[in-house]
Structures are given as C-alpha cells and as structure tokens.
Amino acid sequence: MTRIAIIGGGVAAHTLVKSLLTARQEDADLTIDVFTTEEHPPYRRPEVNKGILLDGKSAADIALPGGIFETPGVTLHLGTRVTAVDAAAHTLTAGNTTHLFDQLVFATGAGPRLLEVEWLDGRDVHYVRTPEHSTALRDRLLGLTAE
Numbered sequence: 001m002t003r004i005a006i007i008g009g010g011v012a013a014h015t016l017v018k019s020l021l022t023a024r025q026e027d028a029d030l031t032i033d034v035f036t037t038e039e040h041p042p043y044r045r046p047e048v049n050k051g052i053l054l055d056g057k058s059a060a061d062i063a064l065p066g067g068i069f070e071t072p073g074v075t076l077h078l079g080t081r082v083t084a085v086d087a088a089a090h091t092l093t094a095g096n097t098t099h100l101f102d103q104l105v106f107a108t109g110a111g112p113r114l115l116e117v118e119w120l121d122g123r124d125v126h127y128v129r130t131p132e133h134s135t136a137l138r139d140r141l142l143g144l145t146a147e
C-alpha cells in the first residue's frame with residue numbers, strides 16, 4: 001500500500017489528487033489524505049474577491065469539483081491543521097492524531113501577512129484570502145451603504 005499525505009486544501013492539492021487518481025493503476029493500493037485548515041472543500045480562490053465579494057456567493061458556490069473526495073481511499077480532513085512533521089518517522093501530527101505516510105506533499109500556499117502596527121489599532125482593516133474574509137468585508141460594505 002502507498003499512503004500519500006497532502007498538507008493544504010487549495011487548488012494545488014485538488015489538482016494533485018485529480019492527477020494521482022488519473023495516473024494510478026486500476027488495482028493500485030493507494031490512500032490519499034488531504035489536510036486543510038479550512039472548513040470548506042477546495043474552491044476557486046480567485047472567486048473569493050469576485051463571486052463572493054461582489055456577488056455574495058458562498059464557498060459552496062465556488063467549490064472545485066468535489067467528486068474526487070468520494071473516491072474510496074481518499075479522505076479530506078477539513079478544519080485540520082498539521083502542526084508537526086517527522087520526516088524520518090514518516091509521520092505527521094494533526095490535532096491529537098498521528099498519521100503515517102509514505103509520501104508527503106506540502107501544498108500549503110500562502111496567507112496574508114497580518115499587520116501588527118500600532119496605528120492600525122481600532123481601524124476597520126480587512127484581509128481578503130478566504131470566503132470568511134470576503135463575506136465579512138461584503139457585510140461591512142453593505143452595512144455602510146445602508147447607514
């Protein structure tokens with residue numbers, strides 16, 4: 001059996017799972033575990049500042065095809081941060097659980113650099129990276145137009 005672990009639940013992770021499933025032999029004994037801090041299955045991130053912010057879509061509306069996560073042997077661990085990797089022991093830690101892997105992929109992308117400066121205190125500053133960010137900003141802007 002080959003156990004593949006992927007850290008990250010963005011388009012890179014999604015594309016990799018799709019490719020692995022396409023390339024695998026019919027009888028291959030393969031498991032794929034995808035760990036993502038996000039609460040949503042992989043989605044089209046460019047839609048975060050378009051479909052969600054401008055049109056009020058939801059994370060489900062902008063999801064990438066989720067059928068691959070129904071494939072036997074493929075597990076999507078939502079809301080699960082990987083906090084440690086032991087490359088020698090071939091283990092990773094997510095929450096209180098230790099997972100064994102044969103191959104590990106980092107598809108962790110990037111996050112916004114959070115500004116920690118005094119002049120920001122009390123100001124209404126938003127970051128735009130996730131559906132939650134965009135929804136919060138949209139609600140704030142709609143609130144302003146209603147005021």
Ligand SMILES: Cc1cc2nc3c(=O)[nH]c(=O)nc-3n(C[C@H](O)[C@H](O)[C@H](O)COP(=O)(O)OP(=O)(O)OC[C@H]3O[C@@H](n4cnc5c(N)ncnc54)[C@H](O)[C@@H]3O)c2cc1C
Nearest residue numbers: 008009010011012035036037045046049081082108109110
């Ligand atoms: C608002 C916005 C609009 C964009 N628009 C465009 C565009 O129009 N055209 C374009 O080409 N590009 C665009 N980009 C850039 C593009 O979206 C990124 O290049 C792309 O999302 C990168 O995909 P990724 O899978 O590598 O990483 P990401 O999308 O960053 O995904 C990484 C994932 O890893 C997870 N993760 C990180 N660390 C851990 C951990 N320790 N444990 C578990 N999970 C973890 C994160 O939660 C996240 O789900 C945009 C980006 C943003 C933010």
